[in-house]
Amino acid sequence: MPPRASKRKSAPPNSSSVTSSDGRSVSSKAKIKGLEKIDRLFNTYANSSLGMIDPEGIEALCSDLGVDYTDVRILMLAWKLKAEKQGYFTQDEWQTGLKALGVDSLSKLKKALSDLEKEVEKPSNYEDFYTYAFRYCLTEEKQKSVDIESICELLNLVLGVQFRPQIDSLIEYLKVQNDYKVINSDQWINFLRFCKEISFPDLENYDATQAWPLILDNYVEWMREKHS
Amino acid sequence: MSAQKKKAFQIEAFKHRVVVDPKYAEKTWKILEHAIHEIYNHNASGLSFEELYRNAYNMVLHKFGEKLYSGLVTTMTSHLKEISNSIEAAQGGLFLDELNRKWAEHNKALQMIRDILMYMDRTFIPNTHKTPVHELGLNLWRDVVIHFHAIQSRLQAILLENVRRERSGEVIDRGLMRSITKMLMDLGPSVYQDDFEKHFLEVSADFYRLESQEFIESCDCGEYLKKAERRLNEEIERVSHYLDTRSEVKITNVVETEMIESHMHRLVQMENSGLINMIVDEKFEDLGRMYCLFRQVSNGLVLIRDVMTSFIRDTGKQLITDPERLKDPVDFVQHLLDLKDKYDKIITSAFRNDKTFQNALNSSFEYFINLNSRSPEFISLFVDDKLRKGLRGVTEEDVELVLDKVMMLFRYLQEKDVFEKYYKQHLAKRLLSGKSVSDDAERSLIVKLKTECGYQFTSKLEGMFTDMKTSQDTMQGFHASHGSDIGDGPMLSVQVLTTGSWPTQPITTCNLPAEILGICEKFRNYYLGTHTGRRLSWQTNMGTADLKATFGKGQKHELNVSTYQMCVLMLFNDADRLSYKEIEQVTEIPTSDLKRCLQSLACVKGKNVLRKEPMSKDIADTDTFLFNDKYTSKFFKVKIGTVAAQRESEPENQETRQRVEEDRKPQIEAAIVRIMKARRVLDHNNIVAEVTKQLQSRFLPNPVVIKKRIESLIEREFLERDKGDRKLYRYLA
Numbered sequence: 001m002p003p004r005a006s007k008r009k010s011a012p013p014n015s016s017s018v019t020s021s022d023g024r025s026v027s028s029k030a031k032i033k034g035l036e037k038i039d040r041l042f043n044t045y046a047n048s049s050l051g052m053i054d055p056e057g058i059e060a061l062c063s064d065l066g067v068d069y070t071d072v073r074i075l076m077l078a079w080k081l082k083a084e085k086q087g088y089f090t091q092d093e094w095q096t097g098l099k100a101l102g103v104d105s106l107s108k109l110k111k112a113l114s115d116l117e118k119e120v121e122k123p124s125n126y127e128d129f130y131t132y133a134f135r136y137c138l139t140e141e142k143q144k145s146v147d148i149e150s151i152c153e154l155l156n157l158v159l160g161v162q163f164r165p166q167i168d169s170l171i172e173y174l175k176v177q178n179d180y181k182v183i184n185s186d187q188w189i190n191f192l193r194f195c196k197e198i199s200f201p202d203l204e205n206y207d208a209t210q211a212w213p214l215i216l217d218n219y220v221e222w223m224r225e226k227h228s
Numbered sequence: 229m230s231a232q233k234k235k236a237f238q239i240e241a242f243k244h245r246v247v248v249d250p251k252y253a254e255k256t257w258k259i260l261e262h263a264i265h266e267i268y269n270h271n272a273s274g275l276s277f278e279e280l281y282r283n284a285y286n287m288v289l290h291k292f293g294e295k296l297y298s299g300l301v302t303t304m305t306s307h308l309k310e311i312s313n314s315i316e317a318a319q320g321g322l323f324l325d326e327l328n329r330k331w332a333e334h335n336k337a338l339q340m341i342r343d344i345l346m347y348m349d350r351t352f353i354p355n356t357h358k359t360p361v362h363e364l365g366l367n368l369w370r371d372v373v374i375h376f377h378a379i380q381s382r383l384q385a386i387l388l389e390n391v392r393r394e395r396s397g398e399v400i401d402r403g404l405m406r407s408i409t410k411m412l413m414d415l416g417p418s419v420y421q422d423d424f425e426k427h428f429l430e431v432s433a434d435f436y437r438l439e440s441q442e443f444i445e446s447c448d449c450g451e452y453l454k455k456a457e458r459r460l461n462e463e464i465e466r467v468s469h470y471l472d473t474r475s476e477v478k479i480t481n482v483v484e485t486e487m488i489e490s491h492m493h494r495l496v497q498m499e500n501s502g503l504i505n506m507i508v509d510e511k512f513e514d515l516g517r518m519y520c521l522f523r524q525v526s527n528g529l530v531l532i533r534d535v536m537t538s539f540i541r542d543t544g545k546q547l548i549t550d551p552e553r554l555k556d557p558v559d560f561v562q563h564l565l566d567l568k569d570k571y572d573k574i575i576t577s578a579f580r581n582d583k584t585f586q587n588a589l590n591s592s593f594e595y596f597i598n599l600n601s602r603s604p605e606f607i608s609l610f611v612d613d614k615l616r617k618g619l620r621g622v623t624e625e626d627v628e629l630v631l632d633k634v635m636m637l638f639r640y641l642q643e644k645d646v647f648e649k650y651y652k653q654h655l656a657k658r659l660l661s662g663k664s665v666s667d668d669a670e671r672s673l674i675v676k677l678k679t680e681c682g683y684q685f686t687s688k689l690e691g692m693f694t695d696m697k698t699s700q701d702t703m704q705g706f707h708a709s710h711g712s713d714i715g716d717g718p719m720l721s722v723q724v725l726t727t728g729s730w731p732t733q734p735i736t737t738c739n740l741p742a743e744i745l746g747i748c749e750k751f752r753n754y755y756l757g758t759h760t761g762r763r764l765s766w767q768t769n770m771g772t773a774d775l776k777a778t779f780g781k782g783q784k785h786e787l788n789v790s791t792y793q794m795c796v797l798m799l800f801n802d803a804d805r806l807s808y809k810e811i812e813q814v815t816e817i818p819t820s821d822l823k824r825c826l827q828s829l830a831c832v833k834g835k836n837v838l839r840k841e842p843m844s845k846d847i848a849d850t851d852t853f854l855f856n857d858k859y860t861s862k863f864f865k866v867k868i869g870t871v872a873a874q875r876e877s878e879p880e881n882q883e884t885r886q887r888v889e890e891d892r893k894p895q896i897e898a899a900i901v902r903i904m905k906a907r908r909v910l911d912h913n914n915i916v917a918e919v920t921k922q923l924q925s926r927f928l929p930n931p932v933v934i935k936k937r938i939e940s941l942i943e944r945e946f947l948e949r950d951k952g953d954r955k956l957y958r959y960l961a
Contacts, residue, residue: 144943184943186939186942186943186949187939189949190954193954209912209913209916209931210912210913210955211911211912211949211954211955211956211957213935213939214932214935214936214939217932217935
């Protein structure tokens, strides 16, 4: 219902409409009410001294939601919340995120998680989510790259389902090679491109003279040697 | 008599009744027919030209041209039939003779007939589009005589047989042949071609096919080519004597195809006599012949060039990878130059300076010289050797020749920046030890390098020369102001080097003997007095010293040694024996340098001014050294200093390589940024191509390294990948 001017005293016959003395309409009241629920949910998990949900709180949330702490859906949730810092949700983030999801209770959130998966998988969102996943790992200030171990885990988490064979092989390589000890965002984004564009396992259409990062050139060479 | 009326003046045709006697035409024709007979029977002298002409004229005038013409045709035809028969009857060799004679007669007759019938030729014939008399005469000869089947085949056979006989060495009547072929030509080019030339070419092709097969089985390459050349010349001569000139190119084509083109590959690759052997044995004449002959066939020269190129590449590759050769860099480079000279000579004397061959030679050299990554170092060592002693006493022109040759090799190098590094090192050693044969030669080479590579390449090198000159001036100033102070003390000569221009040297520790510390300090103060704000550091690893030494029996010698060696030797003024450890402690010279220095003082025959205990080749930490009282030498002046530039050991080489790679990184990055700044957006392949082009005068960048640099620039946010097309890069201002 659209908000109406506060001067009107008599409301149209509508059982759910109640005009309060300050003139705010029900939808915003409902909003406030909904917001209250969201806030209450927030406070259930938040660390009161910090004013935000910390890793412990997230762990608790996870167990209540019935998902593992390391489940990719939590990462998706973080993406939806546009969470800045890994392991923490601020109140703003929480509010914006849950509102965007259209949920205000735990049960609704649980249901929303599966919808969230589908939403992420939409091509328009997927790349955004993928890039977000990397950024989420940059925990230190001015950090630009992530160590190989974490990258391997992240790859597994984010791309493992859709591109199982590529990811397994790539992770094997990353652990074996020692040219690179960290991965930067440019290399990260190209991993996804690689999985999407290059035929596997023959790698037939890979062209090392094109603008692929060197680490992938090396990976392809390693693969070709292995299979010859 | 005023204005007369002018009447139009008209001339009218003379109308006079001409009596047309019906028998007139027949009568007149009979006269002419008879005349033709007489002409063919060689009785023309009794005829009146004027009368006959008039008769013919009248016939045409009275509209009997048709009768005249057809009569002519009939009469001439019947005569020619007779002639045919007589020719056919001729036996064997007389056939051609008879034919030729009859032809000449026919031509004479034809001429006379034509003259008689000239009026018809000029009026009736053009009007009725009939064939003119002369041409008619030729056509009839052709159709009735030449194409008479008995004559036609026999004529062809005899002509070809004559050619065959001449080819096998017999002498034939060339004049007669000439007349006959001329006859055929006169009858029309297609007659010559169809009746003779076509078959001539076919038969010749068969002949040469057989002969070439014979030759190739029995001759070696050089002989074969001689024979082929001879046959070609024969054919050309034959044409000039009795064939139509247009046949020349056709017959030479046949010979070339059969003798050269069909056997091209076999000839070139013939064992023991083919192209490669000719090159190795420098058979210029044979090579020149091969070049001329092969030039005439398609892909002939391509074949020669390809075989030569792969041979040069293989030879070069062997030379480059032969460990024996590589032991002596100067010798190695000399071999390269000799090889180039050899091929240059072949190309100039035998291959007519053909540019495509020059290019093939250049690309081959470029190919194998760069197979060995130490080529730049070796070429620099060669130059070093020449500038130290090789060019001593050589005239200025010859010096230029040698330097030009060096430049030629330099141009082949892909890694010119590596050469620059070594050249700088070697030049530094030469300048500092004063060992250069000729300052002019040094400068001349720098100028050549500058012309080739631009100012930047040589600016530092020139800086080194400047430093030497400036140091001379500084020393003059120093001695002028402090000359009196020195007195009996050591004489100091200093070269002040600007850090950026000279090859970087690590600063090493070395404690100078007390005797010279004083003068060194004086110089330092003098210099810093006139050049404030500068820092001086003694390069103890690069200096030399002259020591006056007195040995056991009073023999005096002047020793020329390195600074390190001086430090060590001066210690023996105060002690007769010293242990390695003691020496090391006092001088603080780095271990490997110290060991090398002690080795050259104690272990080299003729230079052992020190004695080592125990006597062994290598220096051990536990050794003891004594002053060698018993040292003797023929020479008053003994040189024990460090040796001239030598080829680097493997680990040193690795180190230099690494430094070169490190130096290249910023150059590549600078090129990338320059290119991207101009182009804004560019795809990967084009960046690689542009970078390679920009740097090609210095070195060939590795595409993998370029990619790495691009990624580094992306990380440092100079570039980014285009978000739409991932193959593109964008410049970030």
